[in-house]
Amino acid sequence: xxxxxxxxxxxxxxxxxxxxxxxxxxxxxxxxxxxxxxxxxxxxxxxxxxxxxxxxxxxxxxxxxxxxxxxxxxxxxxxxxxxxxxxxxxxxxxxxxxxxxxxxxxxxxxxxxxxxxxxxxxxxxxxxxxxxxxxxxxxxxxxxxxxxxxxxxxxxxxxxxxxxxxxxxxxxxxxxxxxxxxxxxxxxxxxx
Ligand SMILES: [Fe+2]
Numbered sequence: 001x002x003x004x005x006x007x008x009x010x011x012x013x014x015x016x017x018x019x020x021x022x023x024x025x026x027x028x029x030x031x032x033x034x035x036x037x038x039x040x041x042x043x044x045x046x047x048x049x050x051x052x053x054x055x056x057x058x059x060x061x062x063x064x065x066x067x068x069x070x071x072x073x074x075x076x077x078x079x080x081x082x083x084x085x086x087x088x089x090x091x092x093x094x095x096x097x098x099x100x101x102x103x104x105x106x107x108x109x110x111x112x113x114x115x116x117x118x119x120x121x122x123x124x125x126x127x128x129x130x131x132x133x134x135x136x137x138x139x140x141x142x143x144x145x146x147x148x149x150x151x152x153x154x155x156x157x158x159x160x161x162x163x164x165x166x167x168x169x170x171x172x173x174x175x176x177x178x179x180x181x182x183x184x185x186x187x188x189x190x191x192x
Contacts, residue, residue, distance in 0.1 A: 002035040004028055006043050010063055011101050014070050020094050026143045027098045034108035034137060038122075050119060051104065053111065055182045062107065065177060070100030072173030073166070089165045096166040098143070099150030103170050106134030106151070131157045 007028045008015060018024040040046055050057040051065035077091045110125030110133060124133065135152035139145070150167045152158065154174055158167060183189035 002032060002040060002043060002046070004032055007031040007035075010043065010046070011067070011070075014067070014074075014097050014101055017097050018094050023094050023098050023143065023147070026138070026141045027101050030102055030105050030134075030137050030141050030143070031108075033141070034105045034134075037124075037137075038108035038112070040108060049111065051107070052178065052181075053119060053121060055178075055185050058181055058184065060177070060181070062104070066101060066104060068177050069103060069170060069173045070097060072176060073097075073100045073169040076169045076172060077166075091165055091169075092146070095144070095146050095150065095164065096169060098147050099154075099166050099170050100173070102134060102138060102143075102147065102151050103154045103174060104130055104134065105137060106130030106132065109133045109137075129155075129157070131155050 011027075011031075015024055015027065018027065035046070040049075047061050047063050049062040051060060051062045057065075073096055074093075077093070077096055081087060081091065106128070107130045110122060110128075110130040111119050112122040112125075114120040128136070131152050131154060135148045138151050139148050146164045146166070149158075149162075149164050150170050153161050153163050153167045154171045158171065163171075180189055184191070
């Protein structure tokens with residue numbers, strides 16, 4: 001069983017940046033419940049799990065991806081705050097960090113082991129892709145609706161839809177980690 005303290009250890013440095021206790025606790029709770037519902041038993045399993053089934057992850061695991069997207073979104077926010085004399089919008093860092101940690105939480109329910117050392121889409125995943133299942137989970141826990149927007153709209157489901165700025169930043173950080181892997185598979189990443 002994956003406990004609250006396991007999740008706190010995985011995401012500790014980022015969780016500690018979340019000032020609002022309810023958001024911090026809710027973020028951990030969503031991961032614990034996601035692990036239960038997806039039947040993930042150990043942190044080692046989470047670290048062995050690919051972050052997408054849509055392309056070859058080249059060994060990048062689900063936890064590494066979640067951490068990289070959270071850090072990427074954070075730095076995109078800080079870059080604008082550092083260099084814009086007049087920020088056109090405010091950035092809510094609790095929302096941004098919780099949204100980064102949670103953007104793919106629905107994958108805990110969307111993926112399952114295929115029994116042959118690989119992974120496949122679960123029945124739940126066929127019924128609701130991870131932005132939908134993750135958004136439902138966050139809403140059920142009582143996380144703010146803006147964090148529900150980050151989760152629900154971070155991928156193609158959010159294209160052309162109203163988004164909070166934190167959704168935009170998480171989306172860009174997410175695709176900055178995903179697109180190069182797709183490009184490698186297609187032979188389109190110039191990598192020499
Ligand atoms: Fe992602």
